[in-house]
Amino acid sequence: xxxxxxxxxxxxxxxxxxxxxxxxxxxxxxxAEIAAGKRTPLAVLxxxxxxxxxxxxxxxxxxxxxxxxxxxxxxMRRIMTQLEISPSKRxxxxxxxxRDRLRLFLANRxxxxxxxxxxxxxxxxxxxAVGKGAxxxxxxxxxxxxxxxxxxxxxxxxxxxVEGTSYFFVTxxxxxxxxxxxxxxxxxxxxNAFRYGTPREPVEQALASGHSVLLEIDLQGARSxxxxxxxxxxxxxxxxxxxxxxxxxxxxxxESPAEQARRLETxxxxxAAQDEFDFRVVNQEVNVAAREVVDLMxxxxxxxxx
Ligand SMILES: Nc1nc2c(ncn2[C@@H]2O[C@H](COP(=O)(O)OP(=O)(O)O)[C@@H](O)[C@H]2O)c(=O)[nH]1
Ligand SMILES: Nc1ncnc2c1ncn2[C@@H]1O[C@H](COP(=O)(O)OP(=O)(O)O)[C@@H](O)[C@H]1O
Numbered sequence: 607x608x609x610x611x612x613x614x615x616x617x618x619x620x621x622x623x624x625x626x627x628x629x630x631x632x633x634x635x636x637x638a639e640i641a642a643g644k645r646t647p648l649a650v651l652x653x654x655x656x657x658x659x660x661x662x663x664x665x666x667x668x669x670x671x672x673x674x675x676x677x678x679x680x681x682m683r684r685i686m687t688q689l690e691i692s693p694s695k696r697x698x699x700x701x702x703x704x705r706d707r708l709r710l711f712l713a714n715r716x717x718x719x720x721x722x723x724x725x726x727x728x729x730x731x732x733x734x735a736v737g738k739g740a741x742x743x744x745x746x747x748x749x750x751x752x753x754x755x756x757x758x759x760x761x762x763x764x765x766x767x768v769e770g771t772s773y774f775f776v777t778x779x780x781x782x783x784x785x786x787x788x789x790x791x792x793x794x795x796x797x798n799a800f801r802y803g804t805p806r807e808p809v810e811q812a813l814a815s816g817h818s819v820l821l822e823i824d825l826q827g828a829r830s831x832x833x834x835x836x837x838x839x840x841x842x843x844x845x846x847x848x849x850x851x852x853x854x855x856x857x858x859x860x861e862s863p864a865e866q867a868r869r870l871e872t873x874x875x876x877x878a879a880q881d882e883f884d885f886r887v888v889n890q891e892v893n894v895a896a897r898e899v900v901d902l903m904x905x906x907x908x909x910x911x912x
Contacts, residue, residue, distance in 0.1 A: 632661040637673035647674050648712050654697035655705060663698025667691050667708070685711065688833045711834050713788065713806075726818045727809065727835060728903050731828035732843030733873035734797070735855035737889040741843060742822040744896040752900060753812045753819045758784060758793075761800035774805070792823070792830035797869065802827070818903040825876050832882070839902055842883035846890045 639645040650670065654662035671682040686693060689707045691700065700708065732738050745752050758774040760781050769775055776784070781801050784790050793803030804821055812819045821831065831838050845851035851873060855866055880886060885902055889895040 629661065629664065633665055633669070636661055636665060637669060640670070640673040641675060643675070648709065651697060651705070651709060651712065658696075658698025660698070663696065665697050666693075667695045667697060667700065668693050670697055707833075709788070710830075715835070725813050725816045726903055727813060727831070727838040728818060728820050728841060728899070729828045729831050729838050730820060730822045730841050730843060730899060731825050731883070732889075733845070733851060733876040734869045735851060735858060735873070736843045736845045737854065737892060737895070738822050738843055740892050741889060741895050741899060742820070744892050745820065745900060748893075748896065749900050752903065753808075753817050755804050755809055755819055755821045757802050757804055757823070758790070759800055759802045761802075773802075792827045792834070794824055794826040794830070796824045796826075797872075804831075820899070820903065825879055829882070839885065840883040841885045841887055841899055841902060842880045843895065843899075844877075844880065844886055844888045846888055 636645070636650060640647055640650060647670070650662050650665070653660065654665065657663050667686065668682060671677050671685055672679060677685070689704065689711060691704050691708070695704070730738060730742065742754060746754050756770060756772075756774060758776050758781060760776060760778055761773075763769065763772070763775050767773065767775075778801075781793075781803070784803065784805075785793060789806055790803035791806040791809055793801060796802050802824070804823060804827065809819050809821075821827070823831070828840060832840055845854065852870065855861070855869060855873075861869060887895050887898045
C-alpha cells in the first residue's frame with residue numbers, strides 16, 4: 607500500500623545504515639589483514655594518511671593497534687599514552703606529530719622484533735660532564751666487539767675528531783633530509799645548540815644479526831628510544847657526587863663560565879630523571895664503569911684487554 611512505502615527520510619536512513627555496515631565490514635577486513643600479516647601496519651598507516659576518509663583513515667588508532675599481533679589491550683593503552691594519542695582518534699584524523707610518533711613506533715618495533723633475543727639495544731645517558739664520552743671512548747678502544755652507534759651531528763668537528771668515527775658531521779640541510787626520510791632512529795637539539803641523531807640503518811642491521819648496540823645519547827634521545835623501543839636497556843651514568851660533577855665540567859674547560867652555569871642547572875634536571883632508567887652505573891673510575899656498561903650488553907666474546 608502506498609502509505610506503507612518508505613518515505614524519503616527512511617530511505618536515507620536505510621541507505622546510511624547499510625553504508626555503516628559495509629564500512630564496518632571493510633574496517634574488519636583491514637584489521638584481519640594486519641592480524642594475519644598480509645598487510646604491514648606501516649602500509650595501513652600510509653594509506654590512512656593518504657586517504658583520511660578511506661577505510662584505513664576511518665580506523666580508530668585503538669582498533670588498529672590491537673589488530674597488530676602481540677599487542678593486547680593493556681599494551682595498546684600504554685602505547686597510546688606514550689604516543690599521546692587520545693582513544694577516540696581515527697588514523698585519518700591524527701595530527702602531524704602524532705602520525706610521526708606512530709610511524710616511528712611502528713618502524714622501530716619492526717627493527718626490534720627482527721633482532722635476536724640476546725642482542726640488546728643499550729642506551730647510555732646521564733648528566734652533562736658525568737663522563738659519557740669518556741666511558742664510551744674507553745669502550746670503543748678496549749672492547750672491539752661492542753658496536754657503538756656513530757651519530758650524525760650539525761656541529762663542527764673539534765680538533766682530533768674523525769668523520770665517521772666520532773660523528774658524521776652534516777650540514778643543516780643534510781640533517782633535515784635525514785629527518786624527513788626517516789633515516790634517524792631518534793634525534794634531538796642538544797644544549798640548545800646543534801642537532802644530534804642516531805642513524806637507524808646500522809642499528810637495525812646489528813640487531814638483526816644478533817649484535818648488541820650501544821647508543822651514547824642525551825636524555826631527550828634516551829626518552830624517545832624508550833618510548834619507541836620499550837625493550838631497550840636504559841643505563842644512567844651517575845657522578846660519584848655533585849661536587850665531582852662540577853669539578854669535571856669545570857676541569858674539562860670546554861665551556862664558558864656562563865655556559866657551565868647553564869649546564870649545571872640542566873644537570874640537576876637530568877639527575878632527577880635517573881629513576882626512569884633500568885640501570886644506574888656510577889662513574890668513579892672510567893674502566894670500571896665501562897665494564898659495568900659492557901656487562902649489560904650480553905656480549906658473546908670477552909674482551910682480550912681486560
Ligand atoms: N639525542 C642524541 N644525543 C646525542 C647523540 N649523539 C650525541 N648526543 C649527545 O650530545 C651531547 C653533546 O655531545 P658532544 O657534541 O660530544 O659535546 P659535549 O657534551 O660538549 O662533549 C652529549 O650529551 C651526547 O650524549 C645522538 O645521536 N642523539
Ligand atoms: N671517572 C672519571 N674520573 C675523573 N674524570 C673523569 C671521569 N670520567 C670523565 N672524566 C672527565 O670529566 C670530564 C667530562 O667528561 P665527558 O666524557 O666529556 O662528559 P660527557 O660526555 O658526559 O659530557 C672530562 O674532562 C673527562 O676527562
